[in-house]
Amino acid sequence: MPDDRIDRVILAELQKNARISYKDLAALTGAAPSTCLERVRSLRARGIIRGFRAEVDLPHLGRKLEALIAIRFRTHARDLVDPFVGYLLSLPETLGLFNVTGDDDYLLHVAVADADRLHAFVLDRLGSRPEVDHLRTALVYKHFRKPVIEPLDGLKLNRQEQTSRPRRKESV
DSSP states (O other): OOOSHHHHHHHHHHHHOTTOOHHHHHHHHSSOHHHHHHHHHHHHHTTSSOOOOOOOOGGGGTOOEEEEEEEEESSOOHHHHHHHHHHHHHSTTEEEEEEOOSSOSEEEEEEESSHHHHHHIIIIIIITOTTEEEEEEEEESOOOOOSOOOOSSOOOOOHHHHSOOOOOOOOO
């Protein structure tokens, strides 16, 4: 969990632009660039920041069609499920995989060139698998993402900020 307002600002700004300079972070937070550097290192060390990535445009990579494929297994045995998950994650069409509750077991996010390739993917790569009992495919019209994800439990302050500032002793 981020410790205070400075951590929250740093997290928000890095999610908007992971290439922002420490000088610019300092201007936005009111802290020194060296403080921002240490804060980012701390956020990474604590696992709050897990990495920095480039966001790519799927159509420019020949992936103009996205789909979500709900997958239901025949049986739920770890010796079948774990290798299947590894298989799904190894496929070049796979963007993400979610283990879900309800009627389906997994929700697979894929991106392919066109409807024909999606159809072939579903039949050849998924439908032919003995672990699979049922598949349901939904095309993605648009994919929206929040630019900044914030903690849910409100602002958690440092201990030092929670206590009032010590009063200056006046000489009499």
